[in-house]
Amino acid sequence: MIEVRDLHKAFGKVVAVDGASFTARDGEITGLLGPNGAGKTTTLRCLYTLMQPDAGAVAVDGIDATSDPIAVRRRLGVLPDARGLYKRLTARENIAYFGRLHGLDEATIRARSDAAIAALDMGDIAERRTEGFSQGQRVKTAIARALIHDPNNVILDEPTNGLDVMATRAMREFLKRLKREGRCVLFSSHIMQEVAALCDRIVVIAKGRVVADESPDALRAQTGAANLEDAFVRLIGSDEGLAA
Amino acid sequence: MNAFVVVFLKEVRENLRDRRTVLNTLLTGPLFAPFIFVLLINTVVTQELDKAEKPLPLPVVGAQYAPNLIAALKQQNVEIQPAPDDAERAVREQDADVVLRIGADYATYWDKGEPAQVEMIYDASQRFASAQAGRLRALLDQYSERTGALRLLARGLSPKILKSLTLAERDQSTPQSRASQLFSMLPYFFILGGFVGGMALAIDTTSGERERQSLEPLLANPVPRWQILGGKLSATTTFALTSVLLSVIAFAVVGRFLPTAKIGMTLEIGPRFAAGAMLVMLPLTALLANLQTLVAAFAKSYREAQTYVSLLMFVPAIPSMMFSFVPIKTQTWMYAVPLLSQQVIITRLLRGDFVPLSGFALSVACTLGALALVYAAATLVYRSERLAISA
Numbered sequence: 001m002i003e004v005r006d007l008h009k010a011f012g013k014v015v016a017v018d019g020a021s022f023t024a025r026d027g028e029i030t031g032l033l034g035p036n037g038a039g040k041t042t043t044l045r046c047l048y049t050l051m052q053p054d055a056g057a058v059a060v061d062g063i064d065a066t067s068d069p070i071a072v073r074r075r076l077g078v079l080p081d082a083r084g085l086y087k088r089l090t091a092r093e094n095i096a097y098f099g100r101l102h103g104l105d106e107a108t109i110r111a112r113s114d115a116a117i118a119a120l121d122m123g124d125i126a127e128r129r130t131e132g133f134s135q136g137q138r139v140k141t142a143i144a145r146a147l148i149h150d151p152n153n154v155i156l157d158e159p160t161n162g163l164d165v166m167a168t169r170a171m172r173e174f175l176k177r178l179k180r181e182g183r184c185v186l187f188s189s190h191i192m193q194e195v196a197a198l199c200d201r202i203v204v205i206a207k208g209r210v211v212a213d214e215s216p217d218a219l220r221a222q223t224g225a226a227n228l229e230d231a232f233v234r235l236i237g238s239d240e241g242l243a244a
Numbered sequence: 245m246n247a248f249v250v251v252f253l254k255e256v257r258e259n260l261r262d263r264r265t266v267l268n269t270l271l272t273g274p275l276f277a278p279f280i281f282v283l284l285i286n287t288v289v290t291q292e293l294d295k296a297e298k299p300l301p302l303p304v305v306g307a308q309y310a311p312n313l314i315a316a317l318k319q320q321n322v323e324i325q326p327a328p329d330d331a332e333r334a335v336r337e338q339d340a341d342v343v344l345r346i347g348a349d350y351a352t353y354w355d356k357g358e359p360a361q362v363e364m365i366y367d368a369s370q371r372f373a374s375a376q377a378g379r380l381r382a383l384l385d386q387y388s389e390r391t392g393a394l395r396l397l398a399r400g401l402s403p404k405i406l407k408s409l410t411l412a413e414r415d416q417s418t419p420q421s422r423a424s425q426l427f428s429m430l431p432y433f434f435i436l437g438g439f440v441g442g443m444a445l446a447i448d449t450t451s452g453e454r455e456r457q458s459l460e461p462l463l464a465n466p467v468p469r470w471q472i473l474g475g476k477l478s479a480t481t482t483f484a485l486t487s488v489l490l491s492v493i494a495f496a497v498v499g500r501f502l503p504t505a506k507i508g509m510t511l512e513i514g515p516r517f518a519a520g521a522m523l524v525m526l527p528l529t530a531l532l533a534n535l536q537t538l539v540a541a542f543a544k545s546y547r548e549a550q551t552y553v554s555l556l557m558f559v560p561a562i563p564s565m566m567f568s569f570v571p572i573k574t575q576t577w578m579y580a581v582p583l584l585s586q587q588v589i590i591t592r593l594l595r596g597d598f599v600p601l602s603g604f605a606l607s608v609a610c611t612l613g614a615l616a617l618v619y620a621a622a623t624l625v626y627r628s629e630r631l632a633i634s635a
Contacts, residue, residue: 048464051629073466080464082632084457086254088261100250101465142461 001026001184002047002153007056009042009208016042018208019056024186024201026152029179031199032188035236039208040188041081044157047186048078060153074102077151079159083142087131091122094130095145102149109148116144120174136167143174154178156187160194172198196228206236247467251475255449256482265444269483273440274490277433282498289503291372299323300379305331306346310354310362313346313387320383331365341373342366342380357395431590432564434491434521435583438529439536439557441487442480446536449476451549460632473626477619481533488529492518513594520593523604524586527611531582532560534615538622541631563587579606582614 002024009017017039024030034040045051047058049069058065060072085094092113099109117126120140125133130141139159147154159175160168175198178185189195195202196216204212204219212219212235216228223231260266305327307314314324328334331343345363353360362384366377393403453459463469499513536553543549563584574592579585585607592599625631 050460050463050632070466070468073464076464078461078464080460082457082460084453084459084461086258086458087456088258089254097250097254098461098465101247101462101467103247146461146464 001061002030002155002186003057003059004043004047005057005059007043007046007058008054009039009046009051010054015208017046017053020205020208020210021056022203022210022213024153024184024203026184027179027182028200029175029185029187029198030201030203031195032186032203032205033190033192033195033232034188034205035190038205038236040190040205041157042208043205044080044155044186044188047155048076048080049073050080074149075151075153077147077149077154079139079143079146079154079156081157081161083138085130085133085138085141088129090127090129091133091137091141091144092117092126094141095148098145099148104149112148112150113144116147119177120144121170135162136164139163139167139171151183153184154186156185158189159187160189160191168194192229192232204232204235211235247465247471248475248478251472252478252482255445255476255479259445259448259479259483262444269441269444269487270490274437274487275494277436277491278495278498281430281433281495282502285502300376300383301325301340302342302344302380303328303331303334303340304344304346306348306350309346309348309350310360313362316387317383320386322380322383335365335367335373338367338370338373341370341376344380427594428567428587428591429564430495430594431587432561433495434488434525434590435528435532435560435564435586436557437491438484438488438525438532439560442484442529442533442536443553445476445480445483446533447540447546447549447553449480450537450541451543451546452540454632455546463632469626470623473622477534477537477622480537481530484529484533485526488525489522492521492525517593520599520604521590524589524607524611527608527615528582528586531611531615531618534618534622538618538625541622541625559583567591576603576606579603580610582607582611585610 004023005021007017007020008015020039020043022030022032032040032043042051046053047060047065049058049065049072052066058072060075063071063075065072085091086097089097095113095116096109099112104112113126117123120143122137122140122144125137125141130138133141139162143156143159156175160171163171172194175185175187179200199216201215202212202219203210212222214222219231219235220228223234300322302317302322303325304314307324307327318324325340328340328343331340331345334340335343343365345365347361347363350360350362364377364380364384366373368374368377392406396403396406453462462472496513496518536556539552539556540549543552560583564587567587574588578588579602585603589599589603589607
């Protein structure tokens with residue numbers, strides 16, 4: 001479970017996150033939806049302790065991120081916006097590197113890698129150096145290495161960015177699978193359909209604030225819009241009353 | 245396994261897979277420099293030998309006016325050549341190093357027992373040519389003195405009355421010290437070897453990793469940042485040290501083939517030199533590798549890092565330059581300054597001069613102190629939030 005309470009983060013005068021609060025529960029997929037520049041990536045970066053919040057608290061499975069960042073990172077699987085691989089290592093070696101950084105033994109790394117390679121259907125590329133991988137192959141490798149330690153919580157920053165239709169579908173199936181395994185899945189997106197198709201809960205974020213935190217149906221009901229896209233536009237749009 | 249070791253092993257393995265970089269750091273860098281060095285020394289030595297042994301080619305204008313002088317020069321291993329059309333021009337165009345011109349009135353003065361003028365045309369700004377001119381001047385002085393002495397004797401006077409002083413030169417240079425002037429650039433070659441060895445990794449593991457967008461996922465692992473930094477620094481230092489070690493070994497091997505003995509120089513490049521040089525180079529190489537990493541981590545992009553690190557390369561050249569142009573007396577404080585102390589110690593070892601144990605200790609301790617400072621600075625940079633985030 002991931003809890004965010006009154007999170008604030010500014011870079012100089014630019015306020016990126018301005019009092020965001022929400023909860024992502026186990027066994028659910030939570031979507032962080034917002035336009036570009038809404039503060040999604042900064043919020044996630046505070047979650048996986050790459051950044052220190054100026055104010056507010058982040059807790060993962062009840063552990064406070066400021067007081068014990070290492071324990072928090074241990075419980076998180078992270079697919080950041082930056083998903084560079086080591087191009088002179090094979091996909092399997094890329095995965096194993098992160099496994100070793102998590103302190104896993106070689107047998108566990110082997111077993112988990114095999115499982116991830118099968119689950120992500122990447123058997124044909126596992127022993128290849130990652131130089132020249134397609135975007136889809138890169139994302140698969142990045143996910144496999146992010147989940148090597150079998151984390152209870154998974155954070156993905158725009159996971160379908162740059163993926164083609166087939167790869168996007170595979171990614172969605174994979175997220176559903178993580179959910180079925182009882183994990184807490186939190187991902188950010190600016191794509192309406194994706195969030196609608198996947199999420200149990202949608203957190204709409206605009207100008208660094210959470211403007212809605214509902215199930216897709218409740219969201220439609222709350223805004224009185226027939227479809228989610230209209231609801232989204234109303235939530236983040238020029239409607240000052242909602243955004244404030 | 246400790247994360248420190250995991251990062252170290254991964255960086256080493258990844259770098260070893262980059263064949264070109266490995267070739268550059270482990271072969272070209274450490275071997276090229278000593279090779280160039282030997283080539284340089286060989287040229288200098290050969291030139292010195294040539295000067296002494298080869299006949300001096302000398303175009304002479306008006307040779308027919310002074311047959312005796314010409315005969316005397318020929319006896320002294322001078323090869324008399326026909327006169328060029330324009331002596332001054334021939335010298336300016338470097339067709340001749342030095343030209344001798346004898347006037348038509350030479351014989352008149354000579355017969356009267358008065359000083360007869362001869363002209364030496366040369367260009368002092370040409371190093372080799374002015375050495376040749378010096379050789380000719382010595383021969384002419386000799387000839388003049390000898391005939392002068394004969395004239396005095398003919399008048400019943402002792403030639404000794406022309407000499408009020410007897411000059412006895414006592415040169416205190418030893419064969420080693422003469423050689424060491426040539427070799428004061430050597431420490432820089434060692435330092436350069438380490439620099440080239442660490443450069444690729446220093447940039448690759450910092451701004452390179454950030455630019456390839458793999459630093460953010462790396463930092464999301466449950467590992468303290470100082471361990472990640474430590475692993476990266478050790479990998480860079482390891483490659484730099486390997487480079488320096490190869491450089492020292494290469495030099496020790498190639499140094500044996502240097503024809504220094506021919507010009508009366510001996511070099512102290514035994515195991516004692518290699519051990520001493522490595523001892524002082526070890527902490528310095530680590531310091532430079534850390535400095536490279538710090539500078540590269542500080543840079544905003546890969547290109548910027550390359551520029552900074554390349555500029556950094558000029559810093560170690562400063563003491564070497566100083567020493568090869570200006571003779572500087574060794575003083576105790578010099579042992580306390582990183583770079584300078586290595587320069588002083590390696591040069592003294594080469595000369596076969598004594599290096600006090602306290603000198604070694606001071607050099608190593610102070611360089612390690614500087615290393616600690618740079619490491620602390622790198623840790624600070626690594627702790628900053630902005631580090632991981634690429635534009």
